[in-house]
Amino acid sequence: MIEGIALALMKTLATYLFKNYVLMQSKINIEGAPNWYMQNVSNQVCVYDYKTGGMEAVDAAKAATYPRWRRNFRIFSNQ
Numbered sequence: 001m002i003e004g005i006a007l008a009l010m011k012t013l014a015t016y017l018f019k020n021y022v023l024m025q026s027k028i029n030i031e032g033a034p035n036w037y038m039q040n041v042s043n044q045v046c047v048y049d050y051k052t053g054g055m056e057a058v059d060a061a062k063a064a065t066y067p068r069w070r071r072n073f074r075i076f077s078n079q
Contacts, residue, residue, distance in 0.1 A: 047072055 049065040051057035 047065050047069045049061045049068070051061040051064070053060070
């Protein structure tokens with residue numbers, strides 16, 4: 001039982017360290033990914049939403065994202 005807990009803790013620590021290492025890199029190359037993937041965007045306003053379904057879900061996601069973007073843009077522009 002202790003071995004299982006120790007293994008889980010080591011896995012969690014390795015995941016945490018790898019994630020922080022990847023996020024600290026200024027440029028990340030992932031084969032086949034677009035050049036904007038995994039870029040830090042601290043000076044940009046970004047919002048996202050997810051809807052399940054097919055192509056008909058795209059318009060629903062856009063409709064849900066726009067009010068959120070406006071709210072975040074107001075907060076961002078007042079700083």
